[in-house]
Amino acid sequence: MKLDWYPAWRDEAIEQLNVKNARLEKEFRIGTWSRYDYDLTAGTLLFSQDGVVKVVTEIQIAGSTSAKASNWLWAWANSNLPSELLSDAKQVRSFGEMNGVDELAQPYVTDADNQLEVLGWELSAVMSRICNGLGVYRCPSSEGGGLYLMFKSINWAS
Incomplete structure (x- = not known):
């Protein structure tokens, strides 16, 4: 069940x-x-140029898309991920459960239009809004999906 307020609220999260x-x-x-x-293990995402780290971020994992499975998997439902990087995703699940938003409270989400990248960005945007993330980065996978990482902090490398 989706509540009347949720689609517009999610659109605002995407804009944000x-x-x-x-x-x-x-x-x-x-x-x-x-x-x-x-x-x-460290909970970081590093950006480099010519072998030199330029930007250091602390992350939480939002979730992942899979072209093979044609779905989104919330990080909190993925037993292969370290629990230290799932606290924000678990907060999203709690928000979904409290507000009756199924796509936030169920492990897998599918998209009727099969636009997995769009779905991944939308759900990551919701997590960023709920958890005050600084932004989101999508790491592409070789199977056509992606891993969505939310920035908790970001700094220039020293």
């Missing part, structure tokens, strides 16, 4: 994320670095 990500592009050149590396 677009503004946040545009700021990160401008201030930290996110999206322009030649390399990124995430470390799920």
Whole structure:
């Protein structure tokens, strides 16, 4: 069951994320670095150029899309991920349960139009709004899906 307020609220979350990500592009050149590396043990995402780390971020994992499965999997439902990086995703699940928003409270979400990347950005935007994220980065996977990471902090490397 979706509540009447949720679609507009989610659209606002997407607009907010677009503004946040545009700021990160401008201030930290996110999206322009030649390399990124995430470390799920340390909870970091690093952006590098010519072997030199330029930007360091602390992350939480939102979830992932899978072209093979044609769905989104919330990070809180993925037993392969470290629990330290799931607290914000668990907060989203609680929000969904309290407000009757099924797509936030169920492990898997599908999209009728099979626009998985759009779905991934939409649900990551919702997490960013609920958890006051600074932005979101999508790491593409070789199978056509992506891993969506929410920034909790971002700084220039020293």
